[in-house]
Amino acid sequence: MRGSLRSGVSVLALAAWTSCTLAAPAAGEIQEQPLNVHAIVMFLIFVAATLGITYWAAKRTRTASDYYAAGGAITGTQNGLAIAGDYMSAATLLGITGLVYSKGYDGFIYGIAFFACWPIIMFLMAERLRNLGRFTFADITSYRLDQRKVRTMAAIGSLAVVVFYLIAQMVGAGQLIKLLFGLPYWLAVVVVGVMMVIYVTYGGMLATSWVQIIKACLLLGGGTIVLGLAMSQFGFNFETLAAKAVSVHKDGLKIMAPGNMLADPINAVGLGLGVMFGTAGLPHILMRFFTVPNARQARKSVFVATFCIGFFFCVVSLMGLSAIVIVGQNPAYFEGGNIAGTMIGGTNMPALHLAHAVGGNLLLGFLAAVAFATILAVVSGLALAGASALSHDIYANAIKLGKVSEGAEVRVSKMSSLGLGVLAVLLGILFENLNVAFTVGLAFGIAASCNFPVLFLSMYWKGLTTRGAVAGGLVGLISAVAIVVFSQAVWVTVLGNAKPLFPYEQPAIFSMPLAFFVCWLVSKLDTSAQAAKERAAFEDQYVRAQTGFGAAGAVSR
Amino acid sequence: MSTDVYERIRSNPKFAELVTKRTRFAVGLSILVLVIFYGFILVVAFAPTLLAKPLWTGAATTIAVPIGAGIIWFFWLLIGYYIYRANRDFDGINADIVKEAMK
Numbered sequence: 001m002r003g004s005l006r007s008g009v010s011v012l013a014l015a016a017w018t019s020c021t022l023a024a025p026a027a028g029e030i031q032e033q034p035l036n037v038h039a040i041v042m043f044l045i046f047v048a049a050t051l052g053i054t055y056w057a058a059k060r061t062r063t064a065s066d067y068y069a070a071g072g073a074i075t076g077t078q079n080g081l082a083i084a085g086d087y088m089s090a091a092t093l094l095g096i097t098g099l100v101y102s103k104g105y106d107g108f109i110y111g112i113a114f115f116a117c118w119p120i121i122m123f124l125m126a127e128r129l130r131n132l133g134r135f136t137f138a139d140i141t142s143y144r145l146d147q148r149k150v151r152t153m154a155a156i157g158s159l160a161v162v163v164f165y166l167i168a169q170m171v172g173a174g175q176l177i178k179l180l181f182g183l184p185y186w187l188a189v190v191v192v193g194v195m196m197v198i199y200v201t202y203g204g205m206l207a208t209s210w211v212q213i214i215k216a217c218l219l220l221g222g223g224t225i226v227l228g229l230a231m232s233q234f235g236f237n238f239e240t241l242a243a244k245a246v247s248v249h250k251d252g253l254k255i256m257a258p259g260n261m262l263a264d265p266i267n268a269v270g271l272g273l274g275v276m277f278g279t280a281g282l283p284h285i286l287m288r289f290f291t292v293p294n295a296r297q298a299r300k301s302v303f304v305a306t307f308c309i310g311f312f313f314c315v316v317s318l319m320g321l322s323a324i325v326i327v328g329q330n331p332a333y334f335e336g337g338n339i340a341g342t343m344i345g346g347t348n349m350p351a352l353h354l355a356h357a358v359g360g361n362l363l364l365g366f367l368a369a370v371a372f373a374t375i376l377a378v379v380s381g382l383a384l385a386g387a388s389a390l391s392h393d394i395y396a397n398a399i400k401l402g403k404v405s406e407g408a409e410v411r412v413s414k415m416s417s418l419g420l421g422v423l424a425v426l427l428g429i430l431f432e433n434l435n436v437a438f439t440v441g442l443a444f445g446i447a448a449s450c451n452f453p454v455l456f457l458s459m460y461w462k463g464l465t466t467r468g469a470v471a472g473g474l475v476g477l478i479s480a481v482a483i484v485v486f487s488q489a490v491w492v493t494v495l496g497n498a499k500p501l502f503p504y505e506q507p508a509i510f511s512m513p514l515a516f517f518v519c520w521l522v523s524k525l526d527t528s529a530q531a532a533k534e535r536a537a538f539e540d541q542y543v544r545a546q547t548g549f550g551a552a553g554a555v556s557r
Numbered sequence: 558m559s560t561d562v563y564e565r566i567r568s569n570p571k572f573a574e575l576v577t578k579r580t581r582f583a584v585g586l587s588i589l590v591l592v593i594f595y596g597f598i599l600v601v602a603f604a605p606t607l608l609a610k611p612l613w614t615g616a617a618t619t620i621a622v623p624i625g626a627g628i629i630w631f632f633w634l635l636i637g638y639y640i641y642r643a644n645r646d647f648d649g650i651n652a653d654i655v656k657e658a659m660k
Contacts, residue, residue, distance in 0.1 A: 108625050109601060116594040119632045123583040123639055242617035256619040257609035258601040265602035272598045299640045306636055310629045540563040546576050549655045
C-alpha cells in the first residue's frame with residue numbers, strides 16, 4: 001500500500017494542494033487545482049456542527065452570567081477539555097512539530113515549558129480564581145481596590161494581550177488557509193473573523209466552550225491517528241524511530257539532546273518565566289475558571305486539561321521526530337524535489353506533510369480542517385475575553401460604576417466582539433507580509449508582566465493598594481512592550497535596523513520582577529486613607545478566597 | 558456575603574488550621590515544581606551535554622527523552638495528588654467551617 005504508488009500519487013496530490021502558493025515550483029506544468037476538497041468538506045462539517053451548537057447555546061443564554069460564564073454550569077471535565085482547547089493552538093500543533101523536525105529535542109523543551117505553568121496555576125491560583133472571580137479576572141484585582149482605576153488597568157492589559165495574540169492567530173490562519181484550502185488570504189481572514197463574531201455574539205461563553213471542547217477532541221484525535229500511523233512504520237518502537245531520525249538528520253545525534261536554541265541562560269530562563277507566568281495571566285484562560293460551579297470542579301478542570309495538554313505535547317513532539325524520517329526523506333515534500341532544500345509551504349508544514357505521507361489526502365484534509373477549527377476556537381476564546389474586558393470592566397464597572405442593566409452590558413459586549421472582529425480582520429490583512437512571530441511573545445510578556453503581578457498580589461498580599469496595582473501594572477506593560485520592540489524580533493526583523501537595542505528576546509525576566517517591585521514599592525509608600533481601607537478589606541477577601549464562601553454561583557450546584 | 562459571617566469564619570480556629578495546612582501543602586508542591594523546572598532549564602542552558610548521554614550503550618535515545626517526558630507526567634501526577642488531598646482532607650474541613658459560621 002505504501003509502495004511506489006504512494007509517491008506517485010502524493011506528488012500529484014501535493015502539487016494539487018500547493019499550487020496556489022507562489023513558491024510552488026513549475027506550477028505552470030501542473031494542472032491548477034487550488035481547492036483541497038477533503039479539507040473544505042470536513043471544515044464545513046465542523047462549521048455546521050458549531051453553528052448548530054451556537055444556535056442551541058443562544059437559546060440558553062439569557063443573563064449576563066450565562067453570557068460571560070455559561071451560567072457557571074460547565075462541568076469540570078468539560079471545562080478541562082475547553083481549557084486544553086484554548087491552550088493547544090494551531091501554533092502548538094504546527095509550530096512544535098516544525099521545531100522538533102528542524103531542531104530535535106529543543107522543540108520538546110518548548111512543550112515542557114508550556115506545560116510547567118499548569119501545576120503552578122493549580123496549586124496557587126485555580127481555587128482562588130474560582131472563589132473570587134465572576135466574569136473577568138479584573139473582578140479579582142478590583143475586589144477591594146478602586147473599581148474604576150484597577151479595572152481600567154486590567155482591561156488595558158487584557159486587551160493588549162488579546163489584540164497581539166489575535167494578530168498572530170489571524171495572520172497564521174490566513175497563511176495556513178491560503179496554503180491548505182486554496183482560499184485567498186483576505187477571504188480566509190474574513191471567514192475566521194466572521195465565524196468568531198458569530199460564535200461569541202450569539203452563543204456567548206456556552207457556545208465558545210463547546211467549540212473549544214469539540215476542537216480539543218478533534219485535535220487530540222487527529223494528532224493521535226497521524227502519530228499512530230507514523231509509529232506503525234517503526235514498529236511502535238521509540239528507539240527504532242530515534243535511530244532512524246538520527247541517521248538521516250543533518251545534526252545527527254545532536255537532535256536527541258538540548259541544542260543551541262536555549263544555550264543563552266537569560267533567554268532560557270526568560271522563556272520559562274514568560275511562558276509560566278504569562279499563561280497565568282492570559283485573560284481567556286483565566287476566564288475559563290469562572291465557568292465551573294465551584295473550586296472542586298475548577299481543580300478537576302486542571303486535571304483533565306493538563307492530561308490533554310501533556311499528552312498532546314508528547315504527541316506533537318513525536319510527530320516532529322517521525323517527520324524527520326518520513327517527510328524529511330521524501331523529495332515530494334520539497335521544492336524542486338531537493339530534500340536538502342526548502343520544504344514546500346515552509347517550516348511550519350511537517351505536521352501536515354506527515355499527515356499526508358501516512359494517511360493520504362483524506363488525513364491531510366482532516367488535519368488541515370482541524371488546524372482551521374483550532375484557529376477559530378482560539379480566536380473565539382480571545383474575542384470573548386476581549387469583549388468582556390470592554391463591556392464588563394470598562395463599560396459596566398469603570399464608566400457606569402456597576403449601575404447598568406445586564407441586558408445593556410451584554411449588548412455592549414456583543415458590539416465589542418463585533419468591533420474586535422473587524423479590528424482583527426483589518427490587522428490580519430494589514431500584517432499579511434509581516435513577520436508576526438514576535439506578537440505571541442509580546443502577548444505572553446504582557447500577560448506575565450502586567451496581568452499576572454497585579455492578579456497574584458491582589459490575591460496574596462494584603463498590602464497591595466490601588467496606586468501600587470496601577471503603577472506596577474503600567475510599568476510591567478510598558479517595559480514588556482519596550483523590550484520586545486527594541487529586541488531582535490522587532491527592531492531588526494520587522495523594522496529593518498542593523499542591530500537590536502536590547503540583546504535579549506524574552507521580556508518577562510526583566511519586566512515581571514520590575515512590575516512586582518513597583519507594585520510593592522508604590523503600595524508601601526501609599527499612606528492615603530483609601531489605601532488603609534483597601535488593606536483592611538483584604539481580610540474578608542482572604543476568607544472568601546480560602547473557603548469559597550460568598551463566591552458567585554457557588555451555592556446553586 | 559456579610560462581614561459578620563466572614564468574621565466568624567476567621568475567628569474559628571479550624572480556619573487558621575485549614576489555611577496553614579493547605580498553604581503549606583500548596584507552596585511545598587509549587588517549590589518542588591519550580592526547582593525541577595528551572596533546574597532542568599539551567600541544565601539545558603549551562604550543561605546540555607549532561608542530558609546527551611545515551612540511555613544504553615549505542616542507543617540513539619538519550620536520557621533527555623525520559624527526563625523530559627518524566628517532568629511532564631510527574632507534574633501531572635503532582636496535580637492529581639494535590640486534588641486527591643484537597644478532596645479528601647481540605648474540602649470537608651472547609652464545608653464544616655462555613656456551616657459553623659452560618660449557624
